[in-house]
Each structure stands twice: as C-alpha cells, then as structure tokens.
Amino acid sequence: MLSRLLPLVLAAGLLSAAPATAAGPTPVAPAVAPTSQPAPQQIVVREGPKVKGTHRFGKTLTRSVGRYSVGGLQVRTQWLRDGKPIKGATRWKYELGVRDVGHTVRVRVTVSKPGYRTLTHRSPWRKVKHVRDVRRTVKYSIATNGSMTTSVKTFKRQVAEILDDPRGWRAAGIKFKRVKSGGSMTIVLAQASRVPTYSSVCSSTWSCRVGRHVIINQERWKHASPAWNAAKGTTLRGYRHMVVNHETGHWLGWHHKSCGGKGQKAPVMMQQSKGRNGCTFNPWPKPSERNVPRYR
The missing domain is CATH 2.60.40.2700 (Immunoglobulin-like)
Structure with a gap:
C-alpha cells in the first residue's frame, strides 16, 4: 500500500514545489539614493x-x-x-x-x-514735506449767512482740505488754522441773495471777497457755473477747489489775472467761473502765483 502511495506523494510534492523552483525568490528593487541639490548661495x-x-x-x-x-x-x-x-x-x-x-x-x-x-x-x-515750510499761519473761522440748503459740515471739511492741500496756497508757505470764531479771515457760505449785502460790487450770481470776508455763493458751491460745467473734464469738486482758492487769493492780495496763452493752464486768479479764453480750467495756484504779493 505504501509503495503505491509514495509515487503519488512525490508527484504532489513536485507539483507544489514547481512554481517556487521555476520562479525563484521574489526580486527586491534596489534602493535608489536621492539626488542631492546644492544649497542656494548667499548674495552679499x-x-x-x-x-x-x-x-x-x-x-x-x-x-x-x-x-x-x-x-x-x-x-x-x-x-x-x-x-x-x-x-x-x-x-x-x-x-x-x-x-x-x-x-x-x-x-x-x-x-x-x-x-x-x-x-x-x-x-x-x-x-515728505509741503513745497515750502510754514512761513505764516493764518487763523480763519467759518460762518453762514441766510438759509442753508447744503451741508455746512461738508463745507467746513472741504474748505479745510482745500486750504491744506499741497497744491493750494499751502505751497506758498501759508498754513491755515480754523478757529471757532474770529481770526484774520472769515469764510462765509452765503445764500445767493445775501451776497450783495456785503458790498455793491458783489453779485448774487457769483462769489465775492470783501475785507476780511471770503464769501462763497451757495448756488455756485452746489452747482458750479455754466461755463465750468460746459468744459470737458471738469467736476463740481474741482469748482469748489477753484472758487475757494480764487477768493482766498483775493484776501491774500491778488487781483484778477488773464489767460497767458491758448492751451495753458488758467491762473487760479482768472475768473474761470465766467470762461477761460483759450486756457484750460485750473483749480490751483500756479507756481508763479505762489509768491504771494502781500499778507493781511
């Protein structure tokens, strides 16, 4: 019986061992050493x-x-x-x-x-500093005259911004400081019909300067002027810059100026509310206007 089973056992052993003998041991991939990158050099x-x-x-x-x-x-x-x-x-x-x-x-x-x-x-x-260091400080106050149909708070804030702007009279070395009352200059936001009450030379159509008073016509402040609005690229804010600088310029001693030539920037002391005569509208004093003729 054993003699008959032995060939079968041997055959089964050969069959089960055959795959391992044929394939051999499972190959293992060799380890690959990482490639080293040179450290970045220092710039001195x-x-x-x-x-x-x-x-x-x-x-x-x-x-x-x-x-x-x-x-x-x-x-x-x-x-x-x-x-x-x-x-x-x-x-x-x-x-x-x-x-x-x-x-x-x-x-x-x-x-x-x-x-x-x-x-x-x-x-x-x-x-960074202004064009010139402070040569004189001017104290001013804000007042109103008549019925107000625009924001007085905005008027006060924007006037302060205009007077302190590096492009404005601050470039002449003048620092403007607002006080509650008094001061050397009073900037008035006036109802249009009240503007002529300051002087016979003043009109209800335009802004004006009389003595210590810089009078801003409320209608002009709210709507600018037809000539200004008709020009390309102008804005209401630009008009406000111009009219405050223009009337303050009168207070500083400047008189009206004319266009210096077609295509040039208008002097801020030109009556730009009425037209430009070939000049381009300009809300800021030109360098030639910064040498203020006299102080009050």
Whole structure:
C-alpha cells in the first residue's frame, strides 16, 4: 500500500514545489539614493539701495540699485508709503504726490538670480514735506449767512482740505488754522441773495471777497457755473477747489489775472467761473502765483 502511495506523494510534492523552483525568490528593487541639490548661495550686500532727490511735494525721487557680491541680478523695485506698497510705483523714479505729503516714503529693492537666495533691501525712510515750510499761519473761522440748503459740515471739511492741500496756497508757505470764531479771515457760505449785502460790487450770481470776508455763493458751491460745467473734464469738486482758492487769493492780495496763452493752464486768479479764453480750467495756484504779493 505504501509503495503505491509514495509515487503519488512525490508527484504532489513536485507539483507544489514547481512554481517556487521555476520562479525563484521574489526580486527586491534596489534602493535608489536621492539626488542631492546644492544649497542656494548667499548674495552679499556691498552697498544698499539709496534714494536721491528732495522729499517735497511735486519733486521726483530716483533710486540706485546698490552693489552686491554677484552680477547679473534681476531687480524688482517697489516704492513704499508708510511701509506699504504704492500701487503702480515700480519704476526707478517716483514723483511725490498729494497723498505722500506728511507721510514717509522709501524704496524696496529685490534682487534675485538662479542658484542664489532672493534678497530684499529697503532704503532709509524720510517724511515728505509741503513745497515750502510754514512761513505764516493764518487763523480763519467759518460762518453762514441766510438759509442753508447744503451741508455746512461738508463745507467746513472741504474748505479745510482745500486750504491744506499741497497744491493750494499751502505751497506758498501759508498754513491755515480754523478757529471757532474770529481770526484774520472769515469764510462765509452765503445764500445767493445775501451776497450783495456785503458790498455793491458783489453779485448774487457769483462769489465775492470783501475785507476780511471770503464769501462763497451757495448756488455756485452746489452747482458750479455754466461755463465750468460746459468744459470737458471738469467736476463740481474741482469748482469748489477753484472758487475757494480764487477768493482766498483775493484776501491774500491778488487781483484778477488773464489767460497767458491758448492751451495753458488758467491762473487760479482768472475768473474761470465766467470762461477761460483759450486756457484750460485750473483749480490751483500756479507756481508763479505762489509768491504771494502781500499778507493781511
């Protein structure tokens, strides 16, 4: 019996062992060593970026890139106001604008090159000043005359903004400070029909200046003038700038001026409410008007 079973057992063993013998042991993939990347090299600053120019409204600043330990660098420029990026200010030069006055401006330069760590460096910051330092402070008050059909609060706020604007009489070195009453100048928002009560030379159609009073016609403040509104690109806010600067200019001692030539900016002391005679409308004193003839 055993002799008959033995061949069968051996056959079964051969059959079960055959796959292992034929295939052999399961191959194991050899370990692949990771490829090592060289660490980025350091860019050394030999001389940081600098800003050249006068930090005053209207002036143009330029920046130097600086000097570094390697050449062939890609350079990115960003001008900063109070540490925050100024939108669109990414060139090598930057003209100081209205929003910069009273704030700090500096430049940020970023240099990069393949195989090197990107490096960012900032220039020292400096505060931006008005065109001129204060030469005189004028105290003024705000008053109304007649029935008010516009916001007096807005009038007060916008007059203060106009008088302190770097483009206005502040560029002549005059600082205007509002007081509750009195002062050297009173700016009046007057009902149109009340304007002539200040002088026979005043009209209910226009604004006027009489003595210490700078009288702003309420209708002109609300609606500007037909000539102003008919011109392309003019705005009500622009008219308000112009009329306050014009009448304040009279208080400062300026008389009316005429257009200096077709296509030129009108002097702020021109009667732009009535027309421009070839000049373009302009709500701000021209540089030639900033040398105020006299102070009251």
